[in-house]
Amino acid sequence: MKLAGRIEIAAPARDVWDLMIDPVSLAACVPGVQHVARVDDRTFKGTISAAVGPMEGQFEFASTIVSSEYPTDLQVETLGTDSVTRSQLQANVQAWLEPLDPGRTALAYRATVNVNGRLAIVGEMILRATAGVMIGELVKCLRARLEAGAGGRPAAADVAAGPPG
Secondary structure, X not given: OEEEEEEEEOOOHHHHHHXXXXXXXXXXXXXXXXXXXXXXXXXXXXXXXXXXXXXXXXXXXXXXXXXXXXXXXXXXXXXXXXXOOOOEEEEEEEEEEEEEEOOEEEEEEXXXXXXXXXXXXXOHHHHHHHHHHHHHHHHHXXXXXXXXXXXXXXXXXXXXXXXXX
């Protein structure tokens, strides 16, 4: 499954970047994350609960920051296994920032997510809908955390979670 989108956040690019590369802070915005622990400067592990259609489970995951160069290159690879169905998840996420002005930033992302096992049986449509809801919640949290000090200016763009265009 491929996901891509672009959102605008009413915050300086450096603030957005600093939150994106801090796995513990970022995890607080990801729905279902129960804990995250830093292994080293580039690796972190954690657990996330997720419901996909009629199935629920907990994924234990390990993520590695493959590359990070402000503001144009952030790439993270994640591998996880669901404790209930033993389904496996592999994700590659790329993100980059475009400073729009000193107080506004566009955050673009592209992700490839592969799920194998019983969760894959529910189909891409349900997985895509679940991912869309999770991305929407993540965006709300990012905006709330980053825009709090930006004078409350609303961001102009909404989330686009769908095939890359």
